[in-house]
Amino acid sequence: MILCCGESLIDMLPRESTGGEPAFAPVPGGAVFNTAIALGRLGAPSGYFGGISTDLFGRMLARALSDSGVDFTLCPRPGRPTTLAFVTLTDGQAQYAFYDENTAGRMLTEADLPALDDRVEALFFGGISLVAEPGADSLAALCAQAGDRPVMIDPNIRPDFITDPASYRARLAAMLDRADIVKVSDEDMAWLGTTPAELIAGGVTLVLETRGAEGVLAVTKAGEALVPARAAKVVDTVGAGDTFNAGLLAGLWRAGLLSRAALREATLEALEPAVALGAAAAAITVSRAGANPPWEDEL
Template sequence: MILCCGEALIDMLPRETGAGEDAFTPYPGGAVFNTAIALGRLGVRTGFFCPMSDDMFGQRLRAALDGAGVAHALSPAVDRPCTLAFVTLTNGQAQYAFYDTGTALREMALAELPVLDDSVQALFFGGISLVSDPCGTGFATLCAHAGDRVVMMDPNIRPGFIRDESGYRARLDAMLARADIVKVSDEDLHWLMGTGEIADLAEGLRTRGPRVVIVTEGASGARAFHAGGVAHAAANRVEVVDTVGAGDTFNAGFLAALDDAGLLTRDAVATLDAEALQTALALGAKAAAVTVARAGANPPTRAEL
């Protein structure tokens, strides 16, 4: 099982009423939650961990996980409200305003962390769940206790959400040192590593711990930097409706391809060749293309691919 560990929240997506008024409609979401849903729809045995509210929004989150076949028994129901993320779109690009104080996610306690058994072969981390305390400390602690499991990480950096940059960078540094696979956008990579050529920055990031560093570059596709060189997959040309959930779906496609090939072990990831990486990048790109071609974070099933 791949256990996705990170935020579950409600995306308030912009819509228009029948009277022509601007409105927001609630949809289950969160970067790591979206990746779990996408993995489940791709037929991969998937689990999800994050404390979820026992309110009506928490019930919607659990129903969505159930609908995708994602196990969530490790996620405690708590008497704290659900995080809300209001989304605005500019030329299809999403911007977010988070309402997170005192929530099921933000106030996660170390006592709420799951005990991992042998059914968990890989862990996925990322998103805003790594930014703030106490939840950021909790997810970093879980990562540090991953044992011999594969760890993939997508920081999915939201600069406007960061209040303690030095603390956040220190947390990411520790998690990067443990991660086997790291996926970043080109914008994330520059935030982490500064100015420079993408290839040089990606190789610099790889020296900090990860065996594979994936950089997504929008219409230019995605590259995976590894010990054997660089693998590349082109982006699929589609008419973009919005980009909500695109990167999250890419992560799921990449992990699903490794799972299909029986390569989700630390030894296998350390020695991935260009062919295996290209196949995984291609499935990630293909799945993401479906998501961006329709509204909201609505990843495809395996049959749709």
């Protein structure tokens, strides 16, 4: 399986009650959780690892994973609360207020980490789960145990959520040093003070620089290629990047390129279909409300 490691949470999405009052609807989400869901819906062998509470919201998360064919048998199930993210939308762009103290995901420890056996063929990390300790340190330790499995990281940096920038930078730098695939936005690179070329020079095999409506720039040692975005009527952008990550990984898996050796030897031409699948899947997600990735037959 492709094991997606990191946060699951409940997105509290803005709605209006029948009486015309502002309200919020609970919807399963979280960047890494969304990627696992999208992978499962695209027919790839998807796994999820993170702390899933036994509370009401945790049961919602477990049900959503099961419904999309995601293996979550490696997850610890503590009684701590589930992380909540209250979402507001401005011109379709999502902004978040997180409630994450003492939660099932944040309090993940190294004792909770799974043994990486033959079922796990690749790992994905990202999102806010890489920010807050002790969970972030535990995930970094799991990344260090990846062995010869390919690792993808999407830092998806949210500056307002970071309380200890120095610690976060050091943790992320160590994980990026181990990464084979990295997806970054302009905002991510500005905060990190890096470029795709510098990431490649540091040992990353494939960098995906997202450029919004322009598409995605795929960068390797051999050069770069711009894969155009798919036209879509945008309802909101919740889960779009997460769906792209899943499409990319699913495309690499389908093409037999999801190994460190295959990635290093692949040409840009061989990698482009996977990038295009990510773009196509993301275009469907932005066309509907919330993080609702497409199923394989929708593509």
